[in-house]
Amino acid sequence: MTTASQQQKRIWRRNSGDVGSGAGDSGPCGAGPGGSGPDDSGAQDAPQPIGFLHPKFSWATLPDRGFYGLSFIMVVLVGLLTLSVLAVLIIESWPSWRQFGVGFLWSSRWSPTKEQFGALPQLIGSMLTSVIALILVVPFSIGAAMALNLLVPSWLKFPLSLTIQLLAGIPSIIYGFWGLYLLAPWLEQVIYPVLLALGAEESAGFIFAPIFAHIFAAPGSGISLLTAAIVLAIMVLPYIIAVMLEAFDAVPPALRESAYGLGATTSEVFWHVILPSARQGVLGGIFLGFGRALGETMAVTFVIGNAHRLPQSLIGPGTSIPASLANEFNEASSPLYLSSLVALGLILYGLTLLLFVLARKLLLSEEGSAKPATAKGKS
């Protein structure tokens, strides 16, 4: 132990009954770790002691130490929980990786009876539904966030944003239920015949007809990948709107006003000023929505059809990683089957983690503070 750190500990002990432990606590507006407000001392970046078991024991400071220790243990518990989720997934899926190797990722066989497992159908199903959901949802969310940011009169803003928050609060099983009984039949009767017709010979699809014929092949059933994608799109819509709106609202009003002052119309202000300056927030929101769509279970399970083969058509049944887990986990009889399902979970976790890191990078670099927008859509 160097003298310097002992000195620091002594100082800390002297102040331990004081509020000053979070040295240079910035006010409620919270200048981030990078920002340097006028009241920020240099000490804020220096590591502060966390040792609650101080060598010099005293009864007077026992409750203080106890409370500190308790809260410290709890926060460490949260951290350990995060690590242990990853650890448990890796350990539990190990037999499967040892048996099939990395080829698990691109093998498309899924046969519980022959003990042959491959993740490709689920992986493709997950990616397809999520990507299509994003393609569907991005124009709507940009439009809705634009309206909320620029067009909606202030008295209407709270009810509308409340509506969007309520939509975000509806549990996914309700979306699945609704999708199965109302959306899927409607799509099957109204929308999918049109898509099938596009692929037919001499159709309105012109030169694209062969492509449409391939993508939108029969059966054109309501229980399909496309239905799952549409339900997913509806589910992630409120989250993406919330993140985008936050990014749009963070654009300095001076920029907007000066654009108006130059004579720009509202749509020009949006496309040339607000959208470019909130670019990263928009991208971050899209990545967040992507992660959410990938992990969504119940809504997808209801409408995707759970067919364990490579998808033949967008309007035919398929499966996704979470849907497979929800359907088969309790029926998995052999250890290898179980382990392969956990391996699917690990792949899913890895993907969502990757998207989370990307989204967080984008959102943070935009705000330039320690307050990421990740939770705002939820809270």
Add this chain to the structure above:
Amino acid sequence: MSFATPTPTAHRLRHIRRKFSNLCWQGLAWGAILVVVVILLWILSSLVRNGWPGLISADLYRLSTAAPGSPSGLANAIYGSLVITGVAIIIAAPIGILAGTWLAEYGRHHWLARKLRYANDVMLSTPSIIIGLFVYSMAVATTQHFSAWAGSLALAIIALPVIVRVSEDVLAMVPNTIREAAAALGAAKWRVIVTICYRAARQGLVTGILLSLARISGETAPLLFTVLGNQHWSTDFNAPMATLPLVIYNFARSPFDDQIALAWSGALLMTLFILALNLIARLFARRGGR
């Protein structure tokens, strides 16, 4: 055209074109908002239309789920959902608030706090089915049986990061002058936190707990591998228990009309409960001037 002085007609044409495109874009943006509202109304109206008849019958709250054809209700599922989420919140709330306290009061700028905040945000974005797998491996595979405890544990793990997050945010918003005033009167730091900061941030803390409760009330995926579900009335926490989301999941895909009707009623009940929680939390937070 832009460098030459525009002729009056060209000028007017451009003016019309800009006006027109502005109108189009605004219309599209309003359309997008409209779509969001219509979808919400469609979902809610279909829930009410299909679930209302069952919701107002007393049998729903008196009887347990039964074989198709016999009179049945959702009493066991409602009870199971209430106690399982209740226990989950009782587990998660103290842990979450204390962890948030450390992040906001003790380690605000500490390097460890930055890492732990990151870890908490990772937890926040982890798919709930992954938490289900985790708790299955930790609590079900080791004890060899499904139980309500495992379900509560899974829901607590899902609620925890929300509570940590909100607690930290609202505690960080308590003005420092209040802390300094309390400390100047001679209060030890833990007294300052418990009697001053918690008091000042009370509304926010309650909002966080309500929001996390709303979030876990509808969770289904993590319950599949942990609680499993139960046809009968059961209060044994060491055994599988019926919960509303699981009953909805199983009955919605049933071929029997009465079970589907029961699922609709359950879905309406659950949605109303969650929407009410969300509304209360938001209005609470708004009134508190957050």
